[in-house]
Amino acid sequence: MLAVLQDAHKTDPATYPNNPASQFKSKKRKKNAVRKGRLTPGGMPKLAGAITRKNLRAQNFLWWCLYSGNRVGEVMSIRRADVNLKKGIYLLRDIKTSDRDGEVVEMPLSNQLRGIVKSQIDHDVDSVFLFPKLDGKKQTGLPNSYHRDLDYSFHDYRKLFRSVADGLDISRIIAMRLVNHRSGEDVDSGYIVDDMARLQRGAQMVADAIDTLAGKSAENVIPALKVVSA
Numbered sequence: 001m002l003a004v005l006q007d008a009h010k011t012d013p014a015t016y017p018n019n020p021a022s023q024f025k026s027k028k029r030k031k032n033a034v035r036k037g038r039l040t041p042g043g044m045p046k047l048a049g050a051i052t053r054k055n056l057r058a059q060n061f062l063w064w065c066l067y068s069g070n071r072v073g074e075v076m077s078i079r080r081a082d083v084n085l086k087k088g089i090y091l092l093r094d095i096k097t098s099d100r101d102g103e104v105v106e107m108p109l110s111n112q113l114r115g116i117v118k119s120q121i122d123h124d125v126d127s128v129f130l131f132p133k134l135d136g137k138k139q140t141g142l143p144n145s146y147h148r149d150l151d152y153s154f155h156d157y158r159k160l161f162r163s164v165a166d167g168l169d170i171s172r173i174i175a176m177r178l179v180n181h182r183s184g185e186d187v188d189s190g191y192i193v194d195d196m197a198r199l200q201r202g203a204q205m206v207a208d209a210i211d212t213l214a215g216k217s218a219e220n221v222i223p224a225l226k227v228v229s230a
Contacts, residue, residue, distance in 0.1 A: 038151065038152060038156060039152045039156035039157065039159070039160050040160075040163075041160070041163070041164070041167075041213045043152075044160075044210065044213035044214045044215075045213075045214060045215045047150065047152065047214070048214035048215065048216065050149055050150050051063065051150070054145070054146070055145075056119070056123055057124060057131075058143075058145060058146045060116045060119055060120055060124075060131070061075065061131050061142070061146060062146065062147075062150075063112070063116060064113065064116050064131070065154055065157045065158075066157050066160070066161070066210055067110055067112045067113055067116075067203075067206075067207045067210060068107070068110075068113060068161075068203075069157070069158050069161030069162065069178055069179040069206075070092070070107075070158075070179070070180070071154075071158070071180070072142070072154045074092050074180065075130075075131060076129075076131060076138065076139040076140070076142075077092075077093055077129075077138070078090060078091075078092070078129065078130040078131065079091075079128050079129055079130065080120075080121065080127070080128060080129065080130050081128065082130070083109070083117050083130065085109070085114060085117065088108060088109045088114075088196075088200055089106050089107060089108060089109060089196065090106075090107050090109055090113070090117075091104050091105065091106060091107070092104070092105045092107055092180055093105075105180055106196065107178075107180070107199070107203075108178070108196060108199040108200040108202075108203040108204075109200070109203070110200070110203045110204045110206075110207035110208075111204065111207070112207040112211070113203075113207070117130065158179055160210075161178070161179060161206060161210075162175060162179060164206050164209050164210060164213070165178065165202065165205075165206050167209070168202075168205050168206065168209060170202045170205065170206070174198055174199060174202045175202070177199060178199060178202055178203055178206070
């Protein structure tokens with residue numbers, strides 16, 4: 001068909017002044033630019049310093065995102081009743097993927113996350129949500145002050161979490177589970193048991209590594225975020 005159109009243009013330019021075949025030429029597709037997060041392990045001390053200058057509510061939320069690798073929407077949806085300090089778990093009620101609609105996922109609590117839970121319950125407004133708005137209702141959008149002057153996106157926090165996990169040689173299956181990713185077509189995931197004990201060890205390793213990168217110690221961690229036992 002393309003050859004016929006081109007021949008018609010050549011033999012009868014009066015009838016076909018423009019090459020009809022030109023409209024079928026495919027345009028070159030631009031390759032999707034891979035987003036490069038600006039947050040690297042070397043940037044953690046500066047980020048930690050900026051976070052500690054914010055109010056306690058903002059600090060707790062931001063550190064939770066860093067320590068957990070959770071999506072922002074997942075963090076805003078966590079209810080206090082979803083947290084079980086004795087078992088060392090919390091629940092994520094998946095809000096991102098349609099194939100997991102209504103699915104509740106158990107996630108591990110590191111010691112750092114336990115400290116944030118305690119801080120929120122002791123110091124924040126009374127609410128069914130762990131990170132509520134000031135009126136106690138569910139967060140639907142974060143105040144601009146939470147992220148002002150930080151220069152990083154929350155997705156950068158997730159990427160840092162995965163990078164740290166990779167640097168610690170935590171298995172890909174466990175790392176994906178820790179950030180609540182489906183394994184997709186990964187056949188190996190069907191044979192590897194991601195029991196909670198393994199997840200908790202991985203989560204604690206990442207959280208401790210993030211503290212090290214941030215330059216934290218028992219002396220300079222703000223009281224609300226000090227490690228607490230169950």
